[in-house]
Amino acid sequence: MSLTPDMRRGFYRTMVKSRHFDDSMIALYWVGKTPIFAFGKGPLPGELHCSNGAEPVGAGVCAALSADDMITADHRPHHVAVARGVDFPRMCAELLGKEPGLSHGKGGHMHIYDPKVNFASSGIIAEGMAPAAGMALARRLQKKPGIAVAFIGEGAANQGAFHETLNIVGVMKLPFIVVVQDNEWGVSTSKAESTAIARNSDRASAYGMAGEYVESNDADDIYHAAARAVARARAGEGGTILELKTARLVGHFMGDQQGYIPPEKAQVDPLPLYRAKLIAEGVLTEDSAAAIEAEAKAEVDAAMQFAKDAPYPAPQDAYNHVFA
Ligand SMILES: Cc1ncc(C[n+]2csc(CCOP(=O)(O)OP(=O)(O)O)c2C)c(N)n1
Numbered sequence: 090m091s092l093t094p095d096m097r098r099g100f101y102r103t104m105v106k107s108r109h110f111d112d113s114m115i116a117l118y119w120v121g122k123t124p125i126f127a128f129g130k131g132p133l134p135g136e137l138h139c140s141n142g143a144e145p146v147g148a149g150v151c152a153a154l155s156a157d158d159m160i161t162a163d164h165r166p167h168h169v170a171v172a173r174g175v176d177f178p179r180m181c182a183e184l185l186g187k188e189p190g191l192s193h194g195k196g197g198h199m200h201i202y203d204p205k206v207n208f209a210s211s212g213i214i215a216e217g218m219a220p221a222a223g224m225a226l227a228r229r230l231q232k233k234p235g236i237a238v239a240f241i242g243e244g245a246a247n248q249g250a251f252h253e254t255l256n257i258v259g260v261m262k263l264p265f266i267v268v269v270q271d272n273e274w275g276v277s278t279s280k281a282e283s284t285a286i287a288r289n290s291d292r293a294s295a296y297g298m299a300g301e302y303v304e305s306n307d308a309d310d311i312y313h314a315a316a317r318a319v320a321r322a323r324a325g326e327g328g329t330i331l332e333l334k335t336a337r338l339v340g341h342f343m344g345d346q347q348g349y350i351p352p353e354k355a356q357v358d359p360l361p362l363y364r365a366k367l368i369a370e371g372v373l374t375e376d377s378a379a380a381i382e383a384e385a386k387a388e389v390d391a392a393m394q395f396a397k398d399a400p401y402p403a404p405q406d407a408y409n410h411v412f413a
Pocket residue numbers: 164165212213214241242243244245246272274275276337341
C-alpha cells in the first residue's frame with residue numbers, strides 16, 4: 090500500500106505521542122531519586138528504558154501490520170506499544186504500578202501486555218523471538234490469518250534465542266519478521282565490539298530467509314521496508330530479518346550518563362527531521378503540526394493524570410494475577 094498524507098500525519102502524531110510519553114515518564118522517574126540516585130525510590134522505582142529516537146520504528150512497522158498480527162517487544166517497548174494502540178491509560182497506570190494497569194501494576198514498563206491488540210513485551214532480551222515464532226505457527230495450524238513480528242535490539246541479535254528461532258522459522262517458512270533495531274549500543278557496548286559483521290540482515294541467508302537493512306531512521310522508509318516483509322510473510326515466502334538503523338537519544342536506562350559515547354557518535358533526533366520534511370512537502374503546515382503536537386500531548390497528559398490518581402493494588406492481591 091502506498092503512503093497517503095493522512096498516514097504520514099498519523100506517523101507524526103504517533104511519534105510525538107510516544108516522545109511526550111517518554112519525556113513525561115523520565116521527568117516523573119527523577120521524583121524522589123535525587124540529589125543522590127536512589128534507584129528504588131519515587132513513583133517509578135527500578136529501571137526505566139525509554140524509546141527516544143526509535144519512534145519511527147514503531148510508527149513505520151506497526152502501520153504495515155493488521156489487527157490479526159502478533160507482536161512481541163523487548164525491554165524498550167514504549168514506541169512499539171504506542172504505535173500498536175495498546176490501551177494507553179492502562180499502560181501509563183502499569184508503569185506506575187497501579188491497580189488499573191494492564192497487568193494490575195505487577196508487570197511494570199518492561200512487561201506491557203495487551204491481548205486485545207496482540208501485544209506482549211519482556212525484559213529478557215531476545216526472549217520474544219521464540220514465542221513470536223510459536224504464535225506464527227499457531228496461526229498457521231489454526232488456519233487463521235496473521236503473522237508474527239518480534240522487535241529486538243542489535244545487541245540481542247547475538248543471543249542464542251535469535252539464532253535458534255530463525256533456524257526453525259527458516260525450516261518451516263513461518264510468517265515471521267524480526268525487527269532488529271540497530272541503535273549501535275547494547276548498554277555501553279558498541280555494535281562493532283560485539284558483532285563481527287556490520288549488518289545482522291546479512292545473516293538472513295544462513296537461515297534461508299530474506300534480509301533487508303534500512304539505513305534511514307525515517308518512518309516512511311521504514312514503512313515501505315516493513316510492508317515488503319509483511320507481503321512476503323503473507324504470501325507464504327517465510328521470514329525476514331529487517332534491520333533498521335535507528336537511534337537511542339537517552340541513556341540505556343535512566344541514570345546512565347553515556348560517558349562512553351564519543352561526541353562524534355552523537356545521534357540525530359528523527360522527529361524534527363520528519364516534521365520539517367512533511368512541512369516541506371506540504372503534508373503539514375506549522376499550524377497543523379502544532380495542532381497535532383498539542384493533541385498528542387493532551388492525550389498523554391490525561392492518561393498520566395489517570396495513572397497518578399489511580400490506586401495501588403491491595404496488599405491482599407499480591408498473589409493474584411501472577412504465575413510463579
Ligand atoms: C538474556 C538477557 N541478558 C542480559 C540482559 C541485560 N540487558 C538488558 S538490555 C541489554 C542490552 C540490550 O541491547 P540491545 O538488544 O541492543 O537493545 P537496546 O537496549 O539497545 O535497545 C542487556 C544486556 C537481559 N535483560 N536479558
